[in-house]
Amino acid sequence: MHDIEALVRQMSLEEKAALCSGATPWTTKPLARLGVDSITVSDGPHGLRRPIEQADMIGRSIPATCFPTASALACSWDRDLLREVGEALGVEARALGVHVLLAPGVNMKRTPLCGRNFEYYSEDPYLAGELASAYVEGVQSTGVGTCLKHFAANNQESERLSISAEIPERVLREIYLAAFERVVTQARPWSVMCSYNRINGTYASQHRHLLTEILRDEWGFEGAVISDWGAVDDRVAGIEAGLDLEMPGPSPCNDRRIVEAVRSGRLDEQALDRAVTRILALVERALAQPGARDPARGLQAPEVEAHHRLARRAAARCMVLLKNDGGVLPLDPARLRSVAVLGHMAVAPQFQGGGSSRVQPTRVDVPLDELRAAAGSVALTYYQGYLESGEPDDALLRSAARAAEAADAALIFAGLPDGVESEGYDRLDMELPPGHVALIQAVAAVQPRTVVVLHNGAPVSMAGWIDRVPAVLLAGLAGQASGGAVADILFGRVNPSGKLAETYPVRLEDNPSYLNFPGENGKVFYGEGLFIGYRYYEARGVQPLFPFGHGLSYTTFSYGQASLSRPSIAPGDSLEVQVPVTNTGSRDGEEIVQLYVRPHRSQLPRPVKELKGFARVALAPGETRPASFRLTIRDFSYYDPERGGWVAEPGTYDLLIGASSQDIRVQATVVLTGGVLADTRLTAESSIQAWLDDPRGREALERFVPDEVMRRYREQPAVMRRVLRNYPLKKLPHVTGGRVDEATVQHILQSVTR
Ligand code: BGC
Numbered sequence: 001m002h003d004i005e006a007l008v009r010q011m012s013l014e015e016k017a018a019l020c021s022g023a024t025p026w027t028t029k030p031l032a033r034l035g036v037d038s039i040t041v042s043d044g045p046h047g048l049r050r051p052i053e054q055a056d057m058i059g060r061s062i063p064a065t066c067f068p069t070a071s072a073l074a075c076s077w078d079r080d081l082l083r084e085v086g087e088a089l090g091v092e093a094r095a096l097g098v099h100v101l102l103a104p105g106v107n108m109k110r111t112p113l114c115g116r117n118f119e120y121y122s123e124d125p126y127l128a129g130e131l132a133s134a135y136v137e138g139v140q141s142t143g144v145g146t147c148l149k150h151f152a153a154n155n156q157e158s159e160r161l162s163i164s165a166e167i168p169e170r171v172l173r174e175i176y177l178a179a180f181e182r183v184v185t186q187a188r189p190w191s192v193m194c195s196y197n198r199i200n201g202t203y204a205s206q207h208r209h210l211l212t213e214i215l216r217d218e219w220g221f222e223g224a225v226i227s228d229w230g231a232v233d234d235r236v237a238g239i240e241a242g243l244d245l246e247m248p249g250p251s252p253c254n255d256r257r258i259v260e261a262v263r264s265g266r267l268d269e270q271a272l273d274r275a276v277t278r279i280l281a282l283v284e285r286a287l288a289q290p291g292a293r294d295p296a297r298g299l300q301a302p303e304v305e306a307h308h309r310l311a312r313r314a315a316a317r318c319m320v321l322l323k324n325d326g327g328v329l330p331l332d333p334a335r336l337r338s339v340a341v342l343g344h345m346a347v348a349p350q351f352q353g354g355g356s357s358r359v360q361p362t363r364v365d366v367p368l369d370e371l372r373a374a375a376g377s378v379a380l381t382y383y384q385g386y387l388e389s390g391e392p393d394d395a396l397l398r399s400a401a402r403a404a405e406a407a408d409a410a411l412i413f414a415g416l417p418d419g420v421e422s423e424g425y426d427r428l429d430m431e432l433p434p435g436h437v438a439l440i441q442a443v444a445a446v447q448p449r450t451v452v453v454l455h456n457g458a459p460v461s462m463a464g465w466i467d468r469v470p471a472v473l474l475a476g477l478a479g480q481a482s483g484g485a486v487a488d489i490l491f492g493r494v495n496p497s498g499k500l501a502e503t504y505p506v507r508l509e510d511n512p513s514y515l516n517f518p519g520e521n522g523k524v525f526y527g528e529g530l531f532i533g534y535r536y537y538e539a540r541g542v543q544p545l546f547p548f549g550h551g552l553s554y555t556t557f558s559y560g561q562a563s564l565s566r567p568s569i570a571p572g573d574s575l576e577v578q579v580p581v582t583n584t585g586s587r588d589g590e591e592i593v594q595l596y597v598r599p600h601r602s603q604l605p606r607p608v609k610e611l612k613g614f615a616r617v618a619l620a621p622g623e624t625r626p627a628s629f630r631l632t633i634r635d636f637s638y639y640d641p642e643r644g645g646w647v648a649e650p651g652t653y654d655l656l657i658g659a660s661s662q663d664i665r666v667q668a669t670v671v672l673t674g675g676v677l678a679d680t681r682l683t684a685e686s687s688i689q690a691w692l693d694d695p696r697g698r699e700a701l702e703r704f705v706p707d708e709v710m711r712r713y714r715e716q717p718a719v720m721r722r723v724l725r726n727y728p729l730k731k732l733p734h735v736t737g738g739r740v741d742e743a744t745v746q747h748i749l750q751s752v753t754r
Pocket of ligand 1: 043044102149228229356
């Protein structure tokens with residue numbers, strides 16, 4: 001290990017500047033004179049994308065295991081699984097000579113149309129943050145680093161390199177930064193990748209408030225900040241703001257700009273030294289890990305096998321049984337003679353999206369083959385049903401429908417074809433290809449036992465067919481082994497247990513970002529504020545197609561009463577909550593139990609309820625086990641931009657525990673004591689109502705406003721009093737016809753500020 005401070009002292013200005021950009025798209029610069037080696041980074045997130053040619057940004061990559069995408073993994077709500085997948089990714093990274101994996105991505109799903117939603121976890125920052133933390137811990141436990149991305153507010157691909165996300169501070173903190181905060185403070189990723197976009201006018205790559213004040217000063221991040229590939233705008237401003245490494249490299253012009261800025265006095269050399277120190281620390285740390293200096297050995301056959309099995313197990317835990325009327329699933333080979341397997345995706349499954357996350361899989365399970373292997377004596381017939389492009393074709397449709405009619409059941413493979421979901425652009429709508437819809441409709445008309453298997457990484461519209469089919473399995477983009485997992489679930493070898501990590505709206509127009517996406521004139525206003533995802537649908541009473549947290553099982557669960565470790569909670573306390581869950585059906589199963597917090601009242605508007613805990617409970621038939629949660633004061637808090645901090649208001653809170661955001665089974669209350677009450681900031685502009693609501697304000701009014709005026713006010717009709725209460729304090733002289741003068745207003749104000 002080098003003494004980094006000493007190294008920096010020995011480096012020339014030019015050497016320092018040069019270190020601030022990579023040597024190639026995937027490596028840092030070595031500095032042979034001082035014995036500094038280089039490290040290799042690689043995408044991410046659901047598998048290794050290690051280009052065969054070091055100089056290639058895209059192009060062919062070395063085969064690696066393609067695990068379920070983040071959108072799928074999130075539906076597992078399974079921290080242990082995320083850790084396990086993370087470990088496997090770490091092992092593959094090491095085998096391919098990679099020191100830092102460019103993952104995970106924890107941006108929020110603001111709109112179903114974002115092309116990269118499949119790379120992200122959720123519309124809820126708690127869920128995304130918890131799962132990504134487990135992933136980071138898993139990868140880093142193998143001595144490989146992670147790079148948490150894309151920091152921040154990269155919630156659309158449209159104009160992603162220039163758009164300014166216009167977001168109020170409270171919304172940033174509670175929604176768009178919260179998952180980053182959780183991962184940084186909980187799992188300590190080695191590095192963070194700044195995003196392409198601007199936030200409130202300033203590029204993320206030179207956003208001091210984000211990269212230094214929040215990330216480092218508040219959250220205690222000690223690693224390096226790396227630019228997204230090509231995200232640097234003003235390199236010198238970036239160094240000042242806290243951006244350390246520019247990628248891809250090399251970037252000789254920007255290196256020179258850094259040198260010139262230091263020479264001309266525009267850039268303080270200490271800021272450069274800080275960046276250089278952090279890059280060196282990352283390099284040193286990466287190379288100090290066991291095996292880090294070994295040449296890439298490639299993936300070995302046993303690893304390939306073991307990771308494929310893990311990918312299959314993971315995929316099965318990610319899939320969500322959205323609908324299963326009349327127990328159509330699982331298919332029982334003993335009772336079926338023939339099943340029609342329909343749709344081109346049954347032989348060419350969609351299991352990942354496009355862009356920099358695209359993995360060259362080690363192999364791919366074909367659903368039709370896997371179904372055949374699982375079907376025993378059941379005769380399976382396959383018909384393509386639609387064109388490869390997704391377009392309808394009469395002849396294909398007719399033969400598929402005929403086969404469906406003649407069979408005992410039909411399985412339709414549908415979803416979003418390759419190229420629809422990708423980095424670099426957003427989807428245009430939420431529709432399935434017309435050929436898929438036509439196939440589902442035609443088959444549903446002739447076969448009552450129709451099961452739709454969906455391959456998509458973000459919500460699709462199901463209007464026009466959802467009421468006509470009894471069963472839908474969301475297979476998602478579940479990686480190279482998803483075909484096997486689908487067969488396992490359809491034939492009941494695995495009981496589905498995934499739940500939605502995002503709301504499925506009925507129509508795109510119902511989505512809260514609809515009127516403010518993708519923005520105009522270079523800006524996108526996050527007009528829905530805190531109310532993204534279920535926070536919006538609940539507040540507005542808009543019924544979604546499938547709510548956040550929804551997912552069915554082949555068994556049933558009942559919930560007992562909640563027990564709390566304490567009736568009240570104060571700062572510094574932790575509250576343990578337990579709910580016994582019983583498997584009341586006849587199969588082994590796992591239930592994902594969710595805990596939401598609902599404040600009774602609050603000085604600032606808040607969502608109806610917010611997810612603050614979840615637990616997976618595995619149960620044999622008849623078995624009961626507790627789902628356990630741990631809450632701290634932060635789980636009850638909101639961010640108050642006026643105070644510049646998190647506020648936990650004293651008062652009563654409901655704990656809502658259930659099977660989905662809309663299927664609450666158990667309720668308990670807890671009292672928060674000793675928290676920080678947001679001061680009602682009583683000013684001359686505050687309304688008379690606000691003054692009357694606050695004990696100190698009311699006392700001041702009663703003390704200084706003449707009794708006569710108070711009496712006249714009370715004698716007003718109720719509607720008039722409502723009008724008057726809306727006036728700001730400073731208008732008292734006006735509304736009282738001068739009976740309260742300006743000096744009195746000053747006395748009132750002074751009495752609360754003192
Ligand atoms: C993507 C990143 C990725 C990088 C390197 C960028 O275009 O936004 O997520 O890590 O390329 O491939």
